[in-house]
Amino acid sequence: MPYCSRCGVEVDAGVEKCPLCDTPIQKLEGVSETRVTKKYPDEPIEEKPVRKRTDKEKRMFALEIVSISLALPFLITTFLDLIINKSITWARFPMLAFLFVWGTTAIPLLFPKKPVILVLGEVSFVMGFLALVDYFDDWKLEWYVTYALPIVIVTILFSSLVVLASILVKKKGANIAAFILFGIGGLTFCLEIIISGTIRWSLFVLTPTIVIGLFLLYLHYRFTKDIDIKDKLKEKLQL
């Protein structure tokens, strides 16, 4: 039987290296080679990995859950109204609300990473919802035209501008805070015009937001050189 010359331990015939110290085992001349008897299989057995859902499957699953959990109360309210009043009366409001929730959640699940469809879809759902609520009330459009529609348009406009500007600038930092401030200022200004038709208190919001925003822009373009805000934050928070 072969031995390891360093450890002094016996090893199996045919083993090339000592299992303890990796010293090559001396082969004796004239001794016929015996076949190595393996003590363990050569290959490790891997446990079957747990199958993970792809992103698309996850989204479709989420859509399924949302659809079913909204369809149940939708049907219950509808049928209750039909049974009690023999027609759709009050149920039109909860029905509309359920449809609205379903639509707003379904769009990002169905069209992820398509910002144009996402924004347009969500905006049209919001506008449609508000219009129908107004219409269902007394079968006329009233506050929708004077308040809801302009407010929605203005809000979408300003938030889109802020987002667009933030995406387009190369160096991101205090300038984004400035854009947000400008957005808030502009929005309040427009809101006052829409609601009361005059310009008074919104100036008190607009002035500081513009001044501070400009100061931030000055800070950003004058002093920050190549500092990445993300890296800086990570450094400060020691992430």
Place this chain on the structure above:
Amino acid sequence: MFKSAFVIEMKENKETFCEWFRLDNAAVIFSLISSPRIPALFRLSATLKEPINVKLLQTALNRTIIRFPYFRVNLRPGLFWYYLRKLRTFPRVEADSKYPCKELRVRKRDTFPFRVRAFQNRIAVEFHHSITDGTGGIIFLKTLVVEYLKLRGVKASNIEGVFDISDEPDFEEYEDSYKKFYDKDLPSIKLPPKAFRLPYKLEKEGVYHVTTGIIPVKEFIKKAKEYNVTVTEFLVAIYLDSLQEIQFNLLKNEPKRKLKPIRVSIPINLRRIYPSKTMRNFSLFVTPGIDPRLGRFTFDEIVKEVFHFMRTELNDKYISQSIRQNVRAELNPILRIMPLFVKKLFGRLIYMSYGEKRYSGSLSNLGLVKLPPEIEEHIEDFQFLPGTNPTRKVSCGVVSFKNKMYINFGNVSDCKELEKIFFRKIVKMGIPVKVESN
């Protein structure tokens, strides 16, 4: 109070009790910490003289498992604890792997907390610690092997230490003996300080190096007799000496106070101390050790240290105190009302800092496996691979069969220094060692 209520519940609600049951005190911690890195598995194997017929082994397993209903279970999460729920299916014989004791996903539905593997002449069973300890495991393996050999035409009946599969399972085999022998009036124990641990780099997850040393039992016993100690005590002394050598080699030029005490955990089969027939966990640790900060211990000194420590600690009074410590923790009302996920979150942390970090390694000796000669002639060896974890890195499992002793080191690090020093020491004593590995 707990004891009697438990026994009555067991006998009166025979059926409901059997459908699901609580984990025993030791299993609780293993159910919480079990993960890919801490598989909490140990492995017992028997090599026969002929290649295994997998179909026959499956038949033998199907027959055997009926006699062991407490293993035919699935670990299920409850609101506060994991529990074991009976399964109606049969476990499948699986192929063996290069690296044994790889994680078993015990928390998965319909998964048995053990697996039976076949490779060439060998039948191996890897048990998760949530169902049993080494003693329970070896009875299962022996029963399985005898059943398999019977199917091959070997005649045998009424073997001591092997269950007859036609018998009804005894309810005492289900028992959580820790709770039975729990005495809440005992004082608590002070935790020992943190111990020296092997500093080696961990291997990739799932890699488990086995180093088996095969030693003639007679010569080893003769050597142990020269020191007037038992085989286990002698093995522990060599283990401690090897760890001491590693620590001194590592910290050659450091001041002595930088050294750390070396302590090895030795599982003790409590069925020998208390009257219990349980097939579930019923073992505890004693932890002999040395403190190298006081200077380098000679081998004679280590042997003396281990000898006296083991003789003192292996007393039912001290053991009762340890049982009380563990069971009391489980019965703590604050801990009990914590939801399972909170327990899982803290379980590993507490186990690592209170349990593992206080030991440098572990050595578990299952003793001599005995079977009648007509069965033994068909069996080549019995081996025991201990479970290990990233904190401990290397563990040692010992079992003797016929005239050989099989010392297995399970190692999840990339360095086999401990095994090398350990076996070289035995060779230096003039005892021949044969080494195998995966």
